Amino acid sequence: FERTDKGNVIVFGGRQAIPVLDPHIRYDWSTRMIQQSVYDALLKYEGDPAELKPWLAETWETSADGKTWTFHLTKDAKFHNGDPVTAEAVRYSFERGLKLNKGVAWMLKDFLAPEGISVVDDHTVKFDLKAPYAPFLSFLPWWYIVNPAEVKAHEVDGDYGQKWLTDHAAGSGPFKLGRWEPNVLYEIEAVDNYWKGWPQGEKNRPAGVIFKIIREPAAQKAALQRGEADIVEGLTPDDYIQIKRVPGIVIQDHKGMTTFGIKFNTQKGPTADINLRKAIAYALDYDALIQVYNGAATLETSPLPDAMKGYTPVLDMPRKDLAKAKEYLAKSAYPNGGLTLPYVHVAGLEEARRIGLVLLDNLKALNINVEIKPEQWPNMVANGSKVETSPAMTSVFTTPISTDPDAVAYQYHKNSWGQYYAMMFYDNPKVSEMIDQARAATSWDDRAKLYAEIQKQIVADQPEVFGMLQNRRWAHRDYLQGFQFSPVRFTGEVDLYPMWIKAE
Amino acid sequence: MTTPMTSEAELSRPLSFRERHESQIRQWRLYAHMFRKSFSSMLGLGLVVVFLALAAFGPWLMPYPEAAGGAIDMANKLMPPGGAHWFGTDEMGADIFSRVIMGARTSLWIGLIITGIAALIGVPLGIVAGYRGGWPRAVIMRVTELFLAVPGLALALAIVAALGPGITNCVLALSLVWWPGYVRLVEAKALSVKEELFVESARSIGAKTPWILWHHILPNCLSPIIVKMSMDMGMAILSAASLGFIGLGAQPPAPEWGAMISVARTYMPDWWWYSLFPGAAIFLTVLGFNLLGDGLRDILDPRSRDR
Amino acid sequence: MTGPLLDITNYRLDIGTFDGPVHVLKGINLSVNRGDTLGIVGESGSGKTVLVRSVLGIGPKSSRVVEGGIAFDGQDITSLPEKDWRKIRGIRISMIFQDPMTYLNPLFSIGRQISDVIAAHEKAAGQGVSSKAARRARTEELLDQVGLPNPSRLFDQYPHQLSGGMRQRILIAMALAGKPDILIADEPTTALDVTVQAQVLDLINSLVEKLNLTVIMISHDIGAIATVAKRCAVMYKGEIVEQGLTSDILREPKHEYTRRLLAAVPDIDTAVERAPAEPTRTETPKPGALLEAIGLTKVYRSQSGSELTAVNAVSLSVRTGEIFGVVGESGSGKSTLARMLLRLIEPTSGDVIFDGTNITGLDGEPLRQMRRHMQFVFQNPHSALNGRHTIGDAIGEPLRIQTAMSRGDIEARTEALLDIVQLPKLFKYRYPHELSGGQKQRVCIARAIALNPRLLILDEPTSALDISVQAQVLDFLQELRAELNLTYVFISHNLAVIRQICDRTIVMKRGDIVEEGETEQIFLSPRHEYTRTLIESGRKTSRAASLQG
Amino acid sequence: MLTFAFRKLLTLVGTMLGIAALTFFITNVAPGDPARLVAGPNATEDMVATIRTEYGLDKSLPEQFVVYMGDLVRGDLGQSIVTTRPVMEELLRYAPATLELVFVAMALGIVVGVPMGMLSAVYKDGPLDHATRIFSISGVALPAFWFGIVLQLMFSVDLGWLPVSGRLPLVTRPPETVTGLLLVDSLLAGRLDTFWTSFRHIILPAIVLSFPCLASILRVNRAEMIEVLQSDYIVAARAHGIASFRIVALYALKNAMLPTLAMIGLRFGWMLGSTVLVETVFDWPGIGLYAVSSALSSDFKPVVGVTLMIGFFFIVANTLVDLAYAWIDPRLRNA
């Protein structure tokens, strides 16, 4: 950390830059980490398992038909420039998000029109949904509230202030922007008298945080060892083992929600044959997947991650069983193997590549050849958006955006075709129907039953090899306190708000 | 220079091979002599021969042939160099020694194809531009300058980024950016050779342009081309490895040194052997080809011949 | 001060090469007294340059003194340390070089180069370096001394802005900067034009008189030696085969080589007994002349747009069987004309008529066919042969291009041609760099006659060759003509050669024909002023002149 | 002079347009879909379409090209789809870092390469010469990326002498931007400590970047020196008694500098290209890093922009070399 006259500044070493900070345009782990720090939302996820906590909204209620939601805002909240956070600011922010139709818009746009948001009074805002939408609440923590006055002041040609908000902020969060050197470092400074106070105490709170871009894992590790960075993310599994032995360094190791699947193209090519898919699923050495992470992962026992609501383990999840694999292969169109299947992964994703190697090794037993093909992410997504170009096997990591089971289940809905996580082009009308029902159901018990059935059916159809849930890991100095894990955040993403330096 | 005079009587009998090729033999002996004199040239030749041998006999030299194809052995991962694994093992437990040996083949192929394609495109264009002059020259040289104005690596990066990573695209991209160097070299050379009297002499006896290009211009451009190709072998290998390092070149499990380093760099201080050996292999190969090229230039380039 | 100034005793020098040492100097004995003017003649490669460079300690790198030594002013300088050389080089012994084009640093001004030399001398002498202005004054004085006009302007000029003659004078000025005891001149005039040659020789002569210089001058041109040197040494294959007073040697050469050398020098003032006129020879050019040029003009355009008329409306006519001479100083457009006659370059305007056909408009195949009948022999045999082809390939090339002969036939014909040009058959397998200049020129001729042409255009075929070799080639050319019934267009800047072999001659100056007619006629009664000066300068260095002097 | 400048300008513009066309088409054969990338993982089809329209990606390739070239003529390099900023603006932000690095590396290459080449030529075929030759060729043969990491580990991690990466320590606020070159700006602002720290940051990347270039400068200079030292005018200078040192360091060097300068011009462009590697290793926030990260996200306008910028600097550098040529060589001066 760095000492300044205002106090200690925490240094976070990360690999990913923040090109656009605007909360309604982009989100990824690094961007959202800073958004979360400079903006507030109506609600906030906290804890493990993640829970929705009131934030700008102190209380809320929903109508019996599940279509109307009313939120009562706190009266303390102030934007950084001193303006109060009003119902109008909330309305404007949601309207902005929906109208821009970027970033977070997809979460609500099918159920909420800009006209459906209304200001009841200064501190009460009402949402009228087009249809009941059970996961509605679970998305709200990602909708940050901007200060309409400031944004409008910087509007150019009716762009809703997009250009300005790219590297400026108009929020009410615990931090405000400091130095902003794209691709180098991003500094945020703690706000004096943050309306919600500081959990670590005003005395302990840091003066700010520097998010420093360090691209090379080796350099990250070096920076941590030298104390130039207080916390880093994205080290290799082997690095964590090494660095654990260094005195003064603590490893955070938590079970995450990111699922890994080898998605088959179920519509076209050899993998349209369910027997081949099953054969592959039974040939894979699942233990090796864990070994790739040096044990810091757990196998998936359902399409849903364990930490998600409605998760039920599926009993006959395939595990390595060569006899069974050969049995299935015999039933397929390729009883003796002898075919080559591509395995596509995102270029540069080490673990995906290694899993490819495991797959290659394992499928030799079935006389199936695997061609490991790394692709740029945009190309992979482009290819995966059409049945014709989607490869036979693609490795995909998916992090659900909320703890609501719909976030994962909907990936298996036919409407998701074209999205990268739906590269298997899974088509089971019964499953799609159940997903729709579960979305609209207002009672949790009804939904839970549906999701249990959905999980079983998906595993039976084997549209993908269900892999593992990797652990979320960070390495930080022991004087860094207040680290709070929440599985709903992205890999690497940290809640900077409660952290502080315990200076000796 | 004195010329051996032979009596008429001796000349009437058929000449032996030795006698007929005395000049060539002398020439080669001179080359060999000059080459041997230079320590660095010999070092270069030695290195190149070693790597050529590795490429040729690699499959029989590898202790763990499966390692080259991406076999895994998670129990033995990241073992330091030792008796069983001379260069240690990588993060999947593959034998690095075997992979480095296989990498020689990949790398030499890459170098050969890139320089080969580049020369095949560049040399004819250069000869035409240098000899013909006029608008063909203007067009060819403009395009060449265009390519030369952007450093090859940057352009190759753009091409591979567009085509997608992988060894084929990487080779394609590098070949596409490599040929202009040959055009410029050959053009300059052809331009000066064209002014030589023997070209005019050939024209005066009625030789057609293709004849002149093939029999007079090309052979006289050959030594700088050979020298450049030798140097470029090394540079092409290095560039391909650089793309591999950025993550746009050859991709594992293909045993390519640059890609190996790209993975290995994250294991750098603690598992030093992982990146050390492929790095050293690149270094030594490129060094070998460059020293060889340098040595060849010393003996082939007429400017330094009369020493 | 009793002994000779420079004393070379039994000096033997080897140069190490790839296949062992070459004995370049084999026991040289030579001494030069103060005030002497010594000339050294000898054929190319006889070791003249190596010898005089050894005197300055700048011999070839890999050389080794086997025996003997060189003493200068009583001091042995054979293996002097670099430090001591500084007191000698340029100060007590200085040197001027063969090619003034390459011996001046192109990036520094004339004044800078000379004053640097002055400064170096002052430093070596131990006295402090004089001021810039003083050095400039001294430089200008030197420039004036060597007869260069406007020294103060020259001071700031660069070598490329000067003509060859001026550069040679500057080199002389530089050599004189240290007021040397000995001035060594290594072929100071060979690279210059005839007229300029005479001037430079005059300058050296006047300097010898004025400054009481001791001079060693090297040349393969015995005429040049005779104008400067009182004493003369003849070198042959690394040995001094003869030395003595120049006049004695010229009058009664003792060694066989010297005799050959003297015999080879063509004499400008001797009329040649020619065989009676060829049958076709008549007083006026017939319309059926073998080659005719009408109003040939060539204009070169430089990149900056300026134009240069290299050949200006030249008309001529060459009769079958004659030797037609073209003479003129360097740059007068001789080569350009010759190339246009063969259409190796396109004339800007005018026509060439060969054997009744106008070849100006020909193209493609007809032009190629035409070329069978006219052949060219180039000025410089060293670059007229492709170094990557064997001699056999070179001679066989025209046959392969122009005829459909089989490989075997071509081989046979190649050997026959080698025979005609009096070279051993074994040469087929040799490369050009293994041949001497004269041999190469023969190969070029063999190549030219391979297709049985009717006309040969010879562009200064001997100017790159030694005088003795020149004589051989000239003789051989005349024999060949008789044998093969050829017609020659013979280009030369050497008037003596022209007089020796040409039937009719044109004299060119700056692209124009200033005079034409029977060769003898021209030499006996030149009509044009230019022709007269040309003949005068030629006479100056001729043998006859030196014998009188 | 004026026509010279005009001709140069014309070539510059022509080449720039050519490069633009070339790279535009090369990069656009890609099947990649950057709009989808920036739209985010869950974006719906219409959201992606919004972005495509906004960036004109929905138009046909020739149409896009016409628009691009039209903008280019007006000095507009388009907009990066990832950062949403005008490419020109970003290039101007990142270029000073790269230029600073390249300048320092080039200076290092010249300052070390030229004298070493000279020495090597003077002591040709001696042990020094062989050592220099192998050293110089090693410079070309060492993979920059690997060498960089090795240096980092040695000097930063193990010995702790130099910083690992970046241009400045975290808390050091950069001096007021005048030229964008930290070394210059810190001096202008009178902040010697900042100068020192930024100098310490630049050492390793500059060494890595300069090494191959140093090697080729050395090689060319050596070869030229050898040739010049054998030339007639050097023989003449020796014969006239000029001191050896003066001959080598002044007479010969000036002549040998001509081809060396040409090499420096060439290498300048090459260096700009290599920043792609070096900046990645050292997290140096310049255009190389910008190019790599843009290329990896299929954001091609910045890639084209960087190529153009490198081409521009390359041509400018070579024009300067031409001028230097004319300044050194009197034969070219009046031509």
Ligand SMILES: Nc1ncnc2c1ncn2[C@@H]1O[C@H](COP(=O)(O)OP(=O)(O)OP(=O)(O)O)[C@@H](O)[C@H]1O
């Ligand atoms: N550096 C060298 N290495 C090897 N051989 C050399 C070298 N310099 C000269 N020689 C040889 O020494 C011999 C004498 O050369 P030198 O230059 O003295 O001849 P020259 O009489 O001056 O001839 P020219 O009239 O052509 O100038 C030649 O056979 C030449 O090949």
Ligand SMILES: Nc1ncnc2c1ncn2[C@@H]1O[C@H](COP(=O)(O)OP(=O)(O)OP(=O)(O)O)[C@@H](O)[C@H]1O
């Ligand atoms: N390709 C060319 N471009 C421009 N100018 C040329 C070219 N060739 C020759 N010249 C010029 O034309 C003039 C005549 O040249 P040419 O070679 O015919 O002279 P020459 O009489 O053969 O001289 P030399 O005796 O030196 O061979 C010279 O001034 C020369 O500089």
Ligand SMILES: [Mg+2]
């Ligand atoms: Mg000589």
Ligand SMILES: [Mg+2]
């Ligand atoms: Mg001529």
